Amino acid sequence: NYFNRASAPDVEDIELADERAAVLAEAAALKKLAIDYLHPEVGVTSTDGACFGRNYFNRASAPDVEDIELAEERAAVLAEVAALKKLAVDYLHPEVGVTNTDGAAFGRNYFSRASAPDVEDIELANERAAVLAEAASLKKLAVDYLHPEVGVTSVDGAAFGRNYFNRAS
Secondary structure, rough: OOOOOOOOOOOHHHHHHHHHHHHHHHHHHHHHHHHHOOOOOOOOOOOOOOOOOOOOOOOOOOOOOOOOHHHHHHHHHHHHHHHHHHHHHHHHHHHOOOOOOOOOOOOOOOOOOOOOOOOOOOOHHHHHHHHHHHHHHHHHHOOOOOOOEEEEHHHEOOOOOOOOOOOOO
8 A cells, every 4th residue: 555655654643633724724714803904994794693783872871972062162163273274374375365255345556546656767767777786796796806715707708817826837
């Protein structure tokens, strides 16, 4: 017989085989529990007609449910907090702008009214622009003088110079 020969591998005892089967069944049950825990969206299915549950919210010994007045007060507080948040966002982000939904809301233009101060002449505006341009160029010269470490950048291809400090002769 092939299984009873001297060189045949040892056969497993019945007790060891039963223990191995019990361990594998326990591992399968643990795997099912782990899947049920990690995937609550699957839900629970029951095939037992005697299986039932208890509603802990509607029982006589359940804690009292919040009063209607308290719920209304909570809703009012949350609405006030939402309004304050909207005001804070409007204040901190002026770039968003203002939207108007009321047709009766209007504004006045203070620049084109009859009592508005006169607009400056074009000649005065041009002179102001020239003075500001001259001030900007003087500021650039002052910065160049006070910060020699910045260096000089040339945009003219014909501009050149000689370094008398590093020359060979």
